[in-house]
Amino acid sequence: MASQEQILDLKRKALACKREGDIEAAKSYLRQAKQLEQNAAAETNQEKSPSQVEKQQQEMPACRATVQQEDVTDDVVDQEEDDNDDAPRYEDPVNKAIDEANLEELDHKDVRFSDTELIDYEAMQDMREIMSEQFPTEAFYQERILANKRAALEKKQNNDIPAAKQRLVIAKQLEKAYTILFQTSQVDQEDDGEDYSLLDELFAADGAHSENDDGFFEQLFGKSATVLELDDLDDMDAALLKDMMDAGMQVPSVEEVMQSAxxxxxxxxxxxxxxxxxxxxxxxxxxxxxxxxxxxxxxxxxxxxxxxxxxxxxxxxxxxxxxxxxxxxxxxKIKEEVSPTKRLLSSAEYREQAVKLKQLGNKDAAIAALRLYREALAEEEKAKVAAQKKEWIIELQKEAALAHEQARRFVYYTRFMDEKVGSAMTSAWRLYAESCSSHAKDLSLGVESASFRLGRRLEKNGLRSIADSEYNFLGKSCDPSECRIEVSILELIDLHNNKRLCEAVGAAPEKNSEGQELNLPNATSIRVVMIIHLPRSAEVADESEQILTFTANLLSNDTKKYIFGPSQYIHAERGTSRFAKLFARRLSRRRCVAIEVIYSQTIVTKGLFSTSSTTEEISLGSAAFELTALQEKNFIAMDLPLFEARREVGGKLRLAIRSGSPFGEASNVSTDGGQEESTDPGQSPNFLENYSQLVFF
Known part of the structure; x- marks a missing residue:
């Protein structure tokens, strides 16, 4: 059975021969096309039911049988002419009229073109000369360009970069052919240059126009892909990045990335x-x-x-x-060699020259030296202000980093020492860090440094600092007689940057119109599962796995942090018993503790008469660490980033693990004595110091 492409190819050849005036060749091609169509129709009719065939025969005009009979007669005549080439040709007037009618019909029949044919603009220019209504329109070219770009974006979403590039190359070649075929031709005076049909097709996915171009990009790329991830640059070239930007992807500036670095x-x-x-x-x-x-x-x-x-x-x-x-x-280099420096001396040296020249009576030279003196003085003052501004920016940035670290220390202080004092200092240090960062940003954006002054002042009832950078105050507040290990999850921070959470809620880490980040899920939907590979007791030493679960009970809207409840404990022993030795040996294992953060998402399904809800648990990342530090000291304090397949996915866990005393050999002998007395939380600890903070005035 002949394909539709073969029939169309024969008709194109017939049309081209007709335009060139070769009627005989056109008729020959057209007869072959007609014969192929009749064969295809006959095979199709054999597959249809007798009732359908009878119905089609009743609807078929009577003149069609005559035309078919004449086509058969014409084929017999052609066969006889092929047998005897020297015999004079006889052209039946009826066949001639039918062929001319078929050629006329071919002029008004649609012809489909593939992308490969549309790209060949030279051939399309020749086709334009022999075709009229059948030639592809501008809208059709732009539709194919848009279709290939959409396909490229879909391939990119599926990480098929070679296929995406191939689609983009086809789109670019179609744009080139479109430019040559249409934009160089005469422009209609009444046309405003806008292709509204393409705009309707682009924005009418939901039946109405949209003013947000990101809708099209999100439909192909997912709602979490409107912002470029820097890791994707490894799979991109300039052409692919340009098309992504044209499709609506937001790309950070180089200055923003360098500032973050x-x-x-x-x-x-x-x-x-x-x-x-x-x-x-x-x-x-x-x-x-x-x-x-x-x-x-x-x-x-x-x-x-x-x-x-x-x-x-x-x-x-x-x-x-x-x-x-x-x-x-x-x-x-040429510019430095050819253009002499305008100022070689300092302002003081120019001033001395002006004075000497005036004393010598050279008034013009003295005036010129005085002018140079003023210019040098202005440049020196400008350089001094710039150096002062740079020095202040560095100092403010260091102060902001120090403030964040102090706020972190007071988070532990709030949980294990004094909740009232620690909570107040944590908030105060965070506000101080924001103030330092804001002033540093103002200076970097060109705010005149003369608009404020920077100094230090010891405020009454002001900031207090924890000078203990090793967090030893956590160990000092433990009871040495306790035979257990305390495990605490304090905070879950930066979860608004977690990729898995953004995918689950169907939104990227965007910002609303007021510049604030979107709301996070409620606290009860976030929990932390911790698996500790330590034995429970000597009787069940083989069961070396203990599972602790922590559920968030508070979401701080101002800091975007999840706060967790009280500590949990596991049994531990020191000394020379079998369990104590087994516990100390298991304590030195690698990846002794494994953590996973889970988000319980509620999915509501609305039916015709009722509504049902299901809960789906989504892993937001995991982490693992060792407990070997407990052999030398009695506490561990750290911030653990969340990982997935050894890549950070956003978010950190702030935790602490404490024991009464270390589990090293020196501490296994006895738990009596040798430990400092625990600090009474009701008293003000002596390691808090008043801090002289920066003041802006």
Whole structure:
């Protein structure tokens, strides 16, 4: 059975021959197409039921039988002519009229074109000359361009980058053909240049127009993909990034990424000064990662600005980049050599020259030196102000990092020492950190430094600091006689940046019109499951797994943190007993504790007469750590980032684990004596100090 493409190809050839004046060849192609159509129709009729065939025969006009009979006669005549080429040809007037009618019918029949044919603009230009109404319209070209871009976005969502690039190349080639075929032609004076049919198709997915372009992008890419993730830059080139931006993806600026990298670098310095080497190392690695992503994003954006070709050759692009860098260096060097410096001396030296020239009577030279003196004085003052502003920005950023660390220490102080004092100091330090960050941002945005002054002042009933960077106050408040381990989950922070939670609630970490982040799920839907691989007792030593569950009981709207309830305990022993030795040996295992954060999402299904709800548990990330530190000291305090497949997914757990005394060999001998007395929470501890804070005036 002949395909529809073969029939269309024969009709195209017949139409082309007719336009060129070769009627005989056109008739030949048309007869072959008709024969293929009749064969296809006959095979189709054989598959239909007798009632359908009888109905079609009744509806078929009587003249159709005559035409078919004449086509058969015409085929017999053609066969006889092929047998005897020297015999004179006889063309039946009836067959001639039928062929002309068929050719006329071909002029008004739609012809479909594939993307490959539409891209060949040279062939399409030739087809335009021999076709009229059948030639593809501008709307059809733009529809195919849009369809290929949509397909590219779907392929990108499925992580099929080669297929996405292939679709984008087809879309670009169609745009090129569209530009050559239509935009260079004469423009209708009454046409305003807007293709409203495409706009209707783009925005009429829900039956009405929408003013938000992100709707189309979210439909293809998911609601959590309207903002570019920096890790996706590894799978993108300039052409793909440009099309993503055209489709509505929000891309952060290079300055924003570099500013984030600088903030992490400053935080790393502050952590190192406080003795928190692990946090300093993590902050420094994040700063380096962000710096690399900023350079990568800058290269792609620069390529987009300079114009992206359909197929970017990496070697050519690298050569152009190196060439541009060399030219820039040469130009700057020539500029420095040719253009002499306007000012070589300081303002004091120019002032001395002006005085000497005036004493010598050279009035014009003295005036010129005085003018240079004023310019040098203004530049020196400007440089002094800029240096002062830079110094203040660095000091404010360090102060903000210190304030965040103090707020963290007072979170532990609130739980284990004095809730009233600790809660007040935690809020005060967080406000102080926000104030320092705000003033640093104002200075970096160009606010005149003369508008305020920076100093330090010891306020009455002001900030109090915890100088203990090692958090030893946590161990001092323990009871040495207790034979148990205390496990506390204090806070779950930065959960609004968790990727799994954003996917579950169907929204990216966006901001509303007031600039505040979207609401988080209620506290009772978040819980933490902790598995501790330690034995319960000597009798059940083989059961080396204890499970603790913590459920959040409060969501702090101002800080976007989940607060958890009281501590939980597991049994522990010290000494020379079999269980004590087994417990100490299991304590030194790697990944002794495993943690998973779970979100219980309620899904409501509305029926015709009733409404039902189901609960689905979604893992927001996991973490693991060791307990070997309890062999040397009696507490552990840390912030654990959440991971999934060894990649951070957003969010941190702030926890503490305490015991009466360490589990090392020196502590296993006896639990009597050798320990400092516990601190009474009712008394003010002596390690709180008054802090001289920065004051803005």
């Amino acid at each position: 600088e903030e992490r670098k400053v935080a790393a310095v502050a952590f190192k000064k406080d003795g928190n080497l692990e946090a300093a190392k993590a902050a420094l690695l994040e700063s380096k990662r962000l710096t690399g992503k900023a350079n990568q994003l800058s290269t792609l954006l620069r390529a987009i600005e300079n114009g992206v070709s359909e197929e970017l050759d990496p070697e050519v692009a690298l050569g152009d980049l190196l060439k541009a860098g060399d030219e820039k260096k040469v130009q700057s």
